[in-house]
Amino acid sequence: MSGQAFCQNASSDFSFNRIHPGTLLDLSPISDCKRLWKLNHGAMKLLLQEIRRNPLLWLLVFVPIALAAEKLNHEAHTLHFVLSVLAILPLAVLLSHATESVAAKTGDSLGGLLNATLGNLTELVIAIAALQAGQYTLVKASVAGAIVTNSLFMLGASFLLGGLRYHVQEFNRVAARFQAGLLFLATIALLIPSAVSARDSLGAGGSTKTLSVALSFLLLLAYGLGLWFSLNTHRELFAGTAEEHEAAWPIGLALATLAAVTVFVALVSEVFVGSVQYTATAFGMSPAFVGFIVVALVGAAAEMAAAFSAARKNRLDLSVSIALGSAAQIALFVAPVLVLLSYLIGPAPMDLNFWPGAVAMILFATLTASLVTTSGRSAWFVGVLAILVYLIFATALYLLPPQNT
Amino acid sequence: MSGQAFCQNASSDFSFNRIHPGTLLDLSPISDCKRLWKLNHGAMKLLLQEIRRNPLLWLLVFVPIALAAEKLNHEAHTLHFVLSVLAILPLAVLLSHATESVAAKTGDSLGGLLNATLGNLTELVIAIAALQAGQYTLVKASVAGAIVTNSLFMLGASFLLGGLRYHVQEFNRVAARFQAGLLFLATIALLIPSAVSARDSLGAGGSTKTLSVALSFLLLLAYGLGLWFSLNTHRELFAGTAEEHEAAWPIGLALATLAAVTVFVALVSEVFVGSVQYTATAFGMSPAFVGFIVVALVGAAAEMAAAFSAARKNRLDLSVSIALGSAAQIALFVAPVLVLLSYLIGPAPMDLNFWPGAVAMILFATLTASLVTTSGRSAWFVGVLAILVYLIFATALYLLPPQNT
């Protein structure tokens, strides 16, 4: 017996492409059965439509496999690692789409805020799983890696992909400068503790922790004021950086997806975090390399797809905004939130002190991003430059892993 | 018996607002008594006028109190500290006004030179007092702090205050780039000794001192040539950065004030320097923090008042010029003069080697100032960014004071 037959002629007049957000939660005098079916049916159809459109989502099949594999065989760490990476990728895409849909439905300012807060939810959930497991090296490496990957690789590949199709591309350099400024502030916050405390790095554990908490609040303040600036008082400066929400989901589906997928990301992240250390050792990689490069690329896959697609449509404004905005969000929102959360859920408080190589990489990624966006124009070689800086970092991390971090 | 009665009808035709500079020093056949009275009367009236206009000057009452307190009670260090800070503030304002008046009366080029040389006289006098007392940590901290405070806090607060009133403000970015370039040169001079001598920092005392003297001469040369460039060969590039001298004092009053107030600043600075160390300890602050933040804010109070007022009048050209010009002057004029003076008046020669944290802060303050002024446009959030960088530095210095400096 099909659902269609069970609640008859329920969705015949239902246009899936242009659903009014109120429709699904609207308490009209249709029977509960019909509404629920309508919801499930519409949602399923939309989800399937999305999955058909986006081949990345076919990887969703690895979510149950990864969770099952971990239950069945506790020792196959490399398998767990590969399966969890394959499972996180489509979940990140879904999470990203759901967040955008919620943002699109809640109006410009609140929507911008939501996008800015939940845009890196995947990274946040993975990092929280690592935090709970006490793997602070992995947490810090994935935070530093996400900043560097977004501001060098995502930005550079956008420039390169766009540049291969268009001779010279232009973008909103005011918006780029704003994001680069936020990144620069965060870089200083990450850098100054080690610069100031060079000589008493051994004994001053307490002060370092206090300083990290204070700096976390300053970064969150900067992030909040930056949102107020870009979404409210000076939003006209950021024209051209807003994403088009072509096929925004209805709010009910979006919220449900957000909740469900976050749970799945959390579950898969536990498998991932539990297997990373062993896999890294097995492949001769350091946990720092895995966190810096692999986790960062996995976590940012959804944003990358969006940024690259925009670049190839000559909408470089949007690509730059996604890449630098995401990097700034990791640095000014995710990182301080993790420090503060570590007091609640971690086995011990986490500080903002990154190892010197990570600080240097964040600093030079920020400087590079600032240099390549300062003119507001781009060609393919600008992208090559940024990607090569990223490759230099990746090579150095692979061959010379940091010790004792 | 009033002075007016003593030398009758002397100043009836005397316009205080538009005194011709020659008038007061003019050897006209009026009796000495009359001229002296005229001078004193006019000067007093102008001074009182200034004091009435500027509430900060009411703090002048603390000058005798601070000097007396130090004589009466040698042990009340915290009281001495507070009184001397309160006394220095109005003296700095007077000194600044007197310098500008002398500059206004002596023509553009010489005036610009005087302003550029004496504009940070307060900082110089305080630093000389600390130099004579052998407190080299305080000297270096106050020099580094003045550079950072002027280029971050004064600049940032100007942008913020201006931005709260005007949506977007524009300023002369050529002038800003020039000052930032000078600052960058000074930063390199402060940074390179420690970068080059990383490994022989222990033994090479003699060479370090020689290097400091050589670098001091190079910085003074850069400063001199920079003045020649900005006041002479390319002055047209700096349009809009000149201060209006609305109520310039007559040259006699200005010179007398300059001399007298300098003496008072010197006297009060001794009280200040003598009490700083104890007060810092009593309040749990390091001498570095006090020098970096407190002395820098006190010494720059007069320039800050001028820069903030200009920003709120939408004259951001002037604000940027005061903030960055003052920072460049400290770095390229005050710092090398102190190094050279230390051979004459200090207990031992002082070098240009700052502790690593100070060098890092100067470097990032310079980079921040350079980044936020590069576009020639500003909005409130630009000011917030600069102020937050300053707060990061202040927090780090407060919580993680440098050791052995």
Next chain:
Amino acid sequence: MSGQAFCQNASSDFSFNRIHPGTLLDLSPISDCKRLWKLNHGAMKLLLQEIRRNPLLWLLVFVPIALAAEKLNHEAHTLHFVLSVLAILPLAVLLSHATESVAAKTGDSLGGLLNATLGNLTELVIAIAALQAGQYTLVKASVAGAIVTNSLFMLGASFLLGGLRYHVQEFNRVAARFQAGLLFLATIALLIPSAVSARDSLGAGGSTKTLSVALSFLLLLAYGLGLWFSLNTHRELFAGTAEEHEAAWPIGLALATLAAVTVFVALVSEVFVGSVQYTATAFGMSPAFVGFIVVALVGAAAEMAAAFSAARKNRLDLSVSIALGSAAQIALFVAPVLVLLSYLIGPAPMDLNFWPGAVAMILFATLTASLVTTSGRSAWFVGVLAILVYLIFATALYLLPPQNT
């Protein structure tokens, strides 16, 4: 019996100023004697013409003297040093002219490639001589010194010399930004190994070597793609940076000169390298200082002459392109080639790890070059700033030589 008499009326209709490249290699039915004489006669006349025009070439007389002196007296190291410096200068000028002539005759893209590859042949030959002698400190110092000298002194002196004649000069800032970007990439490659491996600098010799080789390939890739970008896909952005080849030599003469002079540079370089260490010690200079300053100035003499001459003709595009292009070429082509060559001809593999002071100087030279070229306009003081940064480096290196490098 004169050559003219020997092969009669051979060159009467021969215009030396406008030789068609084909002419000299053209197999026309003139007797071999005549053609050879024509070649030699034409070449000689052109060479002599060049020598008469360029007084620097009179120093060619020191080439045989330097080579002879080394054979005759093995101990007069200071004399050898001075003679070899005097001999290298004119050879560098000839090499530069020959390279340009070959480039001018081989068409734009191939010519640009040749110019870009052989433009720093002198530096490369000197460095190879030092490499073969196992003097890695000298090799690295001369590479670092060439980058810094070209991007600060050559650029600064061009700005200064041009600025003394013209009030404000403009140049192609897109080209400058491109070269500065390449330099910045190279700086990161030189800097990141030491930043990443801070803690295991002692034991990780093998990984460091592997990393150096990997980074060398990345730099060569960047250089190659940069050439493709500037000579091929986006050459229109680099308008105004091409050199005029007023008196390009015929291809035969150019190739012969290229080959012969390279041999002489190699021979004299051996004398130079063999005497540098002793001379440095005798004059109280470190090998690092000699390599950084003396070798760099000597090796870049030819480019400097061209850059300065262009600046005084208000062709600042060309000056900036020569200065920054040469610095980028050293960093992205000469340095990695030397690392790779060290596996073939050196006594031991050389890595890309420069001592911290050199890395700092390269970094700040790159930042300075980037800052002073960002606006595309220049005045004399901009040149002073760059030169003063160079003087700060030179002073620091002279007074505080690095140890154990």
